[in-house]
Ligand code: HEM
């Protein structure tokens with residue numbers, strides 16, 4: 147039994163199923179991070195001792211700027227991998243998707259150094275409310291990166307077989323993964339100024 | 345799609361019944377699991393009612409559960425209370441309304457072969473079951489299950505025993521499950537409607553599931569966020585919800601401080617108010633189907649109730665702080681939320697009124713499904729009306745955290761939603777199993793349930809108005825001003841136990857009818873919607889319809905003048 151509009155678009159909605167599905171999922175993700183950002187605002191408003199202002203000064207802005215660039219680049223390579231697929235160029239697709247995976251890895255390594263520098267200075271989640279929210283938000287974001295990496299790896303190696311049997315469906319899948327990846331990127335673009343610069 | 349005739353091959357047992365990806369099997373899995381949890385949550389409440397009726401007297405039969413003396417300790421009472429609420433809402437009613445009915449009947453009513461994402465559907469059931477099992481594990485950890493109420497307010501919940509951590513992990517799984525489920529439901533309704541099934545031809549039940557999907561999708565994540573923050577508080581030593589200088593049992597807590605207990609309340613109620621509409625909307629949908637079918641008339645004001653439900657769904661996101669009037673958040677904020685709360689009661693009244701008017705002039709068939717649906721109307725009415733004084737900040741000062749609140753929401757959820765779910769079971773059982781439930785047992789079930797359920801909840805208004813607080817282990821004995829109302833406790837508890845007995849005919853009915861019930865034909869109730877007119881009972885495994893139907897008209901064309909059968913199926917050209 148085939149589910150209709152699994153691959154092809156439905157005319158009156160202009161979408162295939164997974165595309166709507168991923169948008170809905172992202173809407174819920176917006177609410178998840180939205181809830182946490184609201185928590186940030188709420189706590190900062192009640193922060194009479196100024197731990198937010200002083201805490202953010204202890205973060206490493208150059209490293210985070212570098213990481214921002216890394217993620218933005220990874221979003222670009224993500225798009226390029228999808229475009230290559232559309233053009234049927236499997237080799238370029240693998241190269242671009244591989245770069246995305248690699249850049250995601252770079253992001254995590256940088257984050258690892260940032261975290262361990264903090265621990266080294268005796269800064270933990272329970273140091274102050276600022277660091278509580280810092281570790282929670284960035285930690286949750288890293289989990290999203292990791293999840294994305296697993297999926298990307300899957301489509302890079304074992305999953306790419308599908309290109310031979312169902313090329314259109316595979317291209318759709320890369321498009322939805324891309325949407326997710328841009329979202330994760332976008333979250334970071336919010337996190338960066340909110341945590342490091344304000 | 346039409347004319348699809350791929351051959352159906354027999355699947356192995358585990359694929360067919362356990363790790364099935366057929367929405368009908370998953371729906372039934374949801375249904376059975378949720379009914380078991382409902383019964384369990386109900387049992388916890390029956391135990392609590394002993395303590396309230398006969399404070400500190402040893403419990404007969406079940407006393408051994410509580411140690412040598414057979415007396416329920418306050419901690420145990422608190423655990424039972426918290427778990428009763430959690431189980432009934434998150435493991436019982438929502439999975440039954442959305443997971444079971446939604447899963448089973450949305451694809452059928454829209455003429456789809458399955459949900460849009462069958463594998464996701466399966467995962468959402470297994471996440472739900474895992475969440476339920478984790479919740480149960482709580483009973484066996486030191487200190488017992490979570491005991492800070494189903495609302496889990498900090499600071500109490502932050503410093504509570506391990507059961508609370510287990511509760512949080514359980515919630516994260518349940519939230520994941522409902523997230524997967526809601527993505528699936530919405531996509532299915534948008535994408536898989538049969539040809540000709542435009543939005544204004546959707547059965548009202550599908551509409552309610554659609555709106556519910558959005559509530560689950562958008563309201564649950566903030567609770568997930570709150571859950572993560574509370575886990576951090578409990579496991580990583582953060583103080584999101586703990587203010588500086590908190591003193592517990594005479595000792596200053598050693599925490600970093602700087603957090604706010606109110607933050608939890610905001611995040612929690614941002615979910616939990618929409619959640620109450622998650623509880624009520626599918627119920628309204630089921631009742632709508634059954635009313636139209638058994639009055640043999642179109643649902644009165646179909647368009648108005650569709651618009652009203654959509655508006656209700658939207659508004660439910662901006663009323664949450666009416667649960668927080670007493671927190672000192674300020675009168676400006678209270679005024680705002682009081683206003684939105686008054687506004688949101690309008691669409692509820694529109695829907696209820698339309699349903700009452702639908703009865704007017706109908707030649708009503710009083711079968712069990714219809715009785716439960718009819719019972720829903722006044723019971724939901726009482727629940728909704730008693731909500732108004734709670735929504736006004738001034739009167740809520742007196743009523744907040746009393747038994748009045750308990751009465752209010754139980755009227756909407758128990759004789760309201762749960763009756764609607766019963767109605768749905770009696771109505772759709774023939775479709776799901778090919779057998780009809782016994783009417784005589786059904787009527788016994790309805791009338792006894794109706795009487796006893798009011799015996800429990802009606803006196804709660806009296807006690808609440810007299811000032812008896814909720815969540816008190818001794819039932820409020822220490823409240824001198826309310827002693828006049830304590831005599832009601834015994835009668836309420838007795839009603840609760842009798843209500844338990846009243847479910848026996850139902851359980852017998854399910855089993856007996858399944859084994860040796862009267863055979864149902866494909867359109868047992870002479871209905872107009874696709875699941876009855878175009879699919880066999882039970883519908884075909886995996887593809888539902890022999891031929892995917894096309895839709896030519898609205899959902900409730902009953903008693904159409906000149907039609908030979910007295911009704912015209914949606915799929916009739
Ligand atoms: C129709 C209009 C309604 C209004 C104006 C209303 C208003 C309120 C208000 C203001 C409260 C807070 C009372 C307090 O804590 O002092 C409340 C509590 C509650 N309501 Fe409603 N409500 C309505 C309908 C519903 C519906 C349809 C449901 C569920 C299906 C529901 C379920 C609940 C629950 C579960 C609580 C208690 C939560 C708790 O504190 O444990 N209500 N309602």
Ligand SMILES: [Cu+2]
Pocket residue numbers: 616617620663664666667
């Ligand atoms: Cu509310």
